[in-house]
Amino acid sequence: xxxxxxxxxxxxxxxxxxxxxxxxxxxxxxxxxxxxxxxxxxxxxxxxxxxxxxxxxxxxxxxxxxxxxxxxxxxxxxxxxxxxxxxxxxxxxxxxxxxxxxxxxxxxxxxxxxxxxxxxxxxxxxxxxxxxxxxxxxxxxxxxxxxxxxxxxxxxxxxxxxxxxxxxxxxxxxxxxxxxx
Amino acid sequence: xxxxxxxxxxxxxxxxxxxxxxxxxxxxxxxxxxxxxxxxxxxxxxxxxxxxxxxxxxxxxxxxxxxxxxxxxxxxxxxxxxxxxxxxxxxxxxxxxxxxxxxxxxxxxxxxxxxxxxxxxxxxxxxxxxxxxxxxxxxxxxxxxxxxxxxxxxxxxxxxxxxxxxxxxxxxxxxxxxxxxxxxxxxxxxxxxxxxxxxxxxxxxxxxxxxxxxxxxxxxxxxxxxxxxxxxxxxxxxxxxxxxxxxxxxxxxxxxxxxxxxxxxxxxxxxxxxxxxxxxxxxxxxxxxxxxxxxxxxxxxxxxxxxxxxxxxxxxxxxxxxxxxxxxxxxxxxxxxxxxxxxxxxxxxxxxxxxxxxxxxxxxxxxxxxxxxxxxxxxxxxxxxxxxxxxxxxxxxxxxxxxxxxxxxxxxxxxxxxxxxxxxxxxxxxxxxxxxxxxxxxxxxxxxxxxxxxxxxxxxxxxxxxxxxxxxxxxxxxxxxxxxxxxxxxxxxxxxxxxxxxxxxxxxxxxxxxxxxxxxxxxxxxxxxxxxxxxxxxxxxxxxxxxxxxxxxxxxxxxxxxxxx
Numbered sequence: 001x002x003x004x005x006x007x008x009x010x011x012x013x014x015x016x017x018x019x020x021x022x023x024x025x026x027x028x029x030x031x032x033x034x035x036x037x038x039x040x041x042x043x044x045x046x047x048x049x050x051x052x053x054x055x056x057x058x059x060x061x062x063x064x065x066x067x068x069x070x071x072x073x074x075x076x077x078x079x080x081x082x083x084x085x086x087x088x089x090x091x092x093x094x095x096x097x098x099x100x101x102x103x104x105x106x107x108x109x110x111x112x113x114x115x116x117x118x119x120x121x122x123x124x125x126x127x128x129x130x131x132x133x134x135x136x137x138x139x140x141x142x143x144x145x146x147x148x149x150x151x152x153x154x155x156x157x158x159x160x161x162x163x164x165x166x167x168x169x170x171x172x173x174x175x176x177x178x179x180x181x
Numbered sequence: 182x183x184x185x186x187x188x189x190x191x192x193x194x195x196x197x198x199x200x201x202x203x204x205x206x207x208x209x210x211x212x213x214x215x216x217x218x219x220x221x222x223x224x225x226x227x228x229x230x231x232x233x234x235x236x237x238x239x240x241x242x243x244x245x246x247x248x249x250x251x252x253x254x255x256x257x258x259x260x261x262x263x264x265x266x267x268x269x270x271x272x273x274x275x276x277x278x279x280x281x282x283x284x285x286x287x288x289x290x291x292x293x294x295x296x297x298x299x300x301x302x303x304x305x306x307x308x309x310x311x312x313x314x315x316x317x318x319x320x321x322x323x324x325x326x327x328x329x330x331x332x333x334x335x336x337x338x339x340x341x342x343x344x345x346x347x348x349x350x351x352x353x354x355x356x357x358x359x360x361x362x363x364x365x366x367x368x369x370x371x372x373x374x375x376x377x378x379x380x381x382x383x384x385x386x387x388x389x390x391x392x393x394x395x396x397x398x399x400x401x402x403x404x405x406x407x408x409x410x411x412x413x414x415x416x417x418x419x420x421x422x423x424x425x426x427x428x429x430x431x432x433x434x435x436x437x438x439x440x441x442x443x444x445x446x447x448x449x450x451x452x453x454x455x456x457x458x459x460x461x462x463x464x465x466x467x468x469x470x471x472x473x474x475x476x477x478x479x480x481x482x483x484x485x486x487x488x489x490x491x492x493x494x495x496x497x498x499x500x501x502x503x504x505x506x507x508x509x510x511x512x513x514x515x516x517x518x519x520x521x522x523x524x525x526x527x528x529x530x531x532x533x534x535x536x537x538x539x540x541x542x543x544x545x546x547x548x549x550x551x552x553x554x555x556x557x558x559x560x561x562x563x564x565x566x567x568x569x570x571x572x573x574x575x576x577x578x579x580x581x582x583x584x585x586x587x588x589x590x591x592x593x594x595x596x597x598x599x600x601x602x603x604x605x606x607x608x609x610x611x612x613x614x615x616x617x618x619x620x621x622x623x624x625x626x627x628x629x630x631x632x633x634x635x636x637x638x639x640x641x642x643x644x645x646x647x648x649x650x651x652x653x654x655x656x657x658x659x660x661x662x663x664x665x666x667x668x669x670x671x672x673x674x675x676x677x678x679x680x681x682x683x684x685x686x687x688x689x690x691x692x693x694x695x696x697x698x699x700x701x702x703x704x705x706x707x708x709x710x711x712x713x714x715x716x717x718x719x720x721x722x723x724x725x726x727x728x729x730x731x732x733x734x735x736x737x738x739x740x741x742x743x744x745x746x
Binding site (some may be wrong): 014015021022029063069070072074075175178 | 570
């Protein structure tokens with residue numbers, strides 16, 4: 001059995017009700033857990049982009065992507081490994097203002113983690129960190145040691161392919177042209 | 182522009198635009214407006230009131246399989262809709278084009294657990310090619326057009342249209358345009374010249390080629406292209422269960438049927454050939470047995486319309502994507518004429534072995550009881566190999582697949598992928614409606630017969646002339662067979678106390694006969710076939726009968742069990 005690694009599956013779809021169900025069903029069938037999920041409108045109006053990460057072996061993820069691609073409402077789907085991508089997650093941390101000020105090493109912490117402070121009230125401070133999982137997790141762990149984190153939230157991964165230029169619009173234009181002929 | 186009409190009438194008009202002539206259905210609360218509209222269209226559609234929604238879907242499948250046209254069924258919401266699930270799953274597995282129109286509660290009640298509300302789109306997304314909810318009358322025409330386009334093009338499959346009650350009742354202008362394009366959907370990949378070239382090279386180099394023919398050939402109407410391809414390079418070929426009848430039984434290069442209960446020669450040759458050409462088939466586990474020992478010595482060429490099938494179950498050396506009609510024609514052009522006499526002759530010892538150890542014993546049985554095989558062959562002979570075979574699932578299915586013979590394509594209707602017991606009677610109804618000029622013979626066991634026995638009512642009411650041959654062994658025979666062979670003869674839950682099936686047929690005014698002895702068969706079969714009316718022939722068959730040869734599940738295809746001497 002091949003070792004499992006984290007794959008990032010990128011899916012372009014029509015923007016319809018029920019697309020997420022269609023996609024997640026295909027992971028479910030093969031017993032794959034979805035680690036992260038991010039969905040948003042793509043650069044092309046009316047087309048949505050899903051970014052899904054999942055631990056899998058290569059053979060399985062290839063088949064999963066083919067079966068996603070086969071769905072009528074899916075425009076294109078592909079998979080990548082981390083080396084092929086520039087990817088990012090965003091995390092927000094809420095801590096109590098008095099605890100935060102009592103740290104005494106705020107500048108050092110901000111420089112070390114490249115933190116942004118989004119909001120500060122007498123009650124709480126909201127910090128933002130973007131980066132890879134290890135980085136957002138690193139800050140979480142360091143903060144946890146020093147104070148109480150009141151709330152923590154991390155987004156799904158978003159990713160951009162290093163090797164190829166995303167030319168979905170070209171593909172759509174080609175399909176349309178073939179249809180016209 | 183003409184006056185607006187109700188969504189339910191838009192549905193009727195849209196179905197007519199798609200050339201629909203037959204509808205199988207069952208009414209209920211959330212679909213009454215559609216049935217009200219249908220009342221005005223009774224002269225336009227041949228409508229069959231079934232006895233259960235499952236029957237409606239299987240009938241639509243049977244209709245589609247013999248006619249090549251999509252089968253249509255209309256049922257209500259909630260339980261009516263969920264009763265179609267088995268048939269929808271069946272159609273998905275066997276790539277059968279059907280349109281299932283289900284009622285749905287009004288849009289304003291969606292999500293409220295309203296009476297007979299069920300999330301039909303959510304439930305059926307994993308088992309349909311496409312599922313869509315129609316929420317307003319002005320969506321009806323487009324949804325129907327898209328449904329037919331998606332269901333029938335490319336690799337066909339089931340489509341669900343979930344029709345909300347308000348959309349049935351509201352008014353909208355009717356304008357119909359058939360769908361020919363949907364940007365996120367590519368029905369069939371273009372034939373790629375490089376793929377053809379690579380595959381042709383492998384075929385030209387082959388000394389011992391073997392082709393395996395699946396239903397893709399039938400769905401692509403590529404039977405002639407197939408025969409030309411095989412003839413040109415002299416390639417012996419065998420069918421999968423659903424590929425049967427794509428080649429006539431007596432075609433010179435037809436080497437029978439592969440898989441668990443298939444013929445010995447093509448199964449053995451699968452692991453002897455040097456190039457295996459799989460055409461419109463998907464390497465189902467009932468064909469491959471253990472995929473890790475399947476045709477390991479061969480270069481495998483996979484010809485299929487569905488890119489997701491390539492390398493799914495068996496790794497291929499070369500792929501040829503596209504519609505079988507186009508790919509086979511292109512391949513035929515690209516390959517060299519060849520002769521493989523010695524290779525083809527090498528099938529004979531295996532054929533001889535099967536003839537002696539299995540077929541002779543089945544067709545000329547020494548025991549007193551009738552075998553399934555002999556009655557199947559008698560019916561096949563009596564219909565001059567021109568009948569449509571419909572089967573249920575189990576021993577009856579395998580006996581009929583093995584011993585029925587064919588002259589023309591689209592002559593077998595059977596539940597392959599899902600293996601749905603109870604498929605038989607309703608599918609036979611659909612098949613007879615789809616091919617009224619042909620004799621339709623159903624072989625069904627006592628178990629499957631009772632799973633959809635209620636459809637005898639449909640046969641009576643709509644006067645469907647199906648010939649039903651009930652192979653009664655008072656057992657769930659295939660499970661009993663596995664119990665005998667692999668579970669130390671512990672016959673758990675397989676013996677059946679059965680009713681008098683002839684009395685049941687009498688109650689439905691269906692002509693019938695009960696045969697228990699071999700010398701009664703010929704006359705009974707002749708009596709059954711004397712007219713075009715429905716008939717139930719109950720045949721008491723050998724209770725201990727086993728279907729041989731058999732490759733046990735998950736075993737190597739050459740590990741074939743035959744009867745003990």
